[in-house]
Amino acid sequence: MAERSTYDKALIQVIKLWRYSETVKEFVLGKTLARIATELMGVSGVRLYHDQALFKEASGGFTPWHDDQQYWPLASRKIITGWIPLKKTPLEMVPLSFAPGSQNNTDYRDLAISDDSEMVIQKAMNEYSFECSAYDIGEISFHSGWMYHRAPGNETGKTRGVMTVIYMGENIRLKQPENQSSVK
Ligand SMILES: O=C(O)CCC(=O)C(=O)O
Known part of the structure; x- marks a missing residue:
């Protein structure tokens, strides 16, 4: 852990979970979350952008703002992340903290x-x-693409596992990358 960067201390990522299991595929490609995302963004429909698992290991570092x-x-800003704890996640398991309203603050958007x-x-x-709330099993949150968020380091001795599913408005278009983060 001591040799990793702040980014790599925070989380281990596994992407495209829907490819690994039929059950996960049914969940990720299903309509339940997609409908909520559609309603929250006020769009006519959504497309899946991607899904992933994020593991904050026992002694894993903080997730920077x-x-x-x-x-x-x-x-466009019609993009939203569903953050889905894989287990009951009380506050000591360091769920995300959000700063509601900060999605309108354009000052720090390109800070990787x-x-x-x-x-x-x-x-x-x-x-x-x-x-910041505790999550019971089955509870999830959604945050819009520009909202700033963070999580503290995990000092519980247990891995905190979540998956995220990211949806975009069905009419969204690509744009030229405007920073190094979005070139990859
Ligand atoms: O789970 C975390 O600590 C980070 C997750 C995150 O930043 C996100 O889902 O956008």
């Missing part, structure tokens, strides 16, 4: 997940209130 959309060269984003965005977030 960041927004998600900088990583995606998409031309790093010690820098943690420091700079943390300062800016002092003018917002945060929301």
Whole structure:
């Protein structure tokens, strides 16, 4: 752990879970979450952008303040992440904290997940209130692509596992990448 970067200490990522299991495929490609995402974004329908698992290991580091959309060269803000804990996740298992309203703050959007984003965005977030809740099994949250969020390090000695499913408005278009994060 000590040799990893802040980004790599925070999470282990496994992408495209729907390819590994029929059950997961049914869940990820199913209509339940897609319908909620459609309603939240006020769009006529959604497409799946991608899904992934994120494991914050026992003794895993904090997830620095960041927004998600900088990583995606998409031309509108109609994109949303469903954050889905794989187990009951009480506050000590460090669920995400969100800064509602911060999706309209354009100042720090290109700060890639790093010690820098943690420091700079943390300062800016002092003018917002945060929301952070415990999750029972089956409870999930959605956050829009530009909303800043973070999570503390995991000191519980147990891995905190979640999966995310990201939906975009069905009419969304690609745009030229505007930063290094979205070139990859
Ligand atoms: O689970 C975490 O700590 C980070 C997840 C995240 O940033 C996201 O789903 O957008």
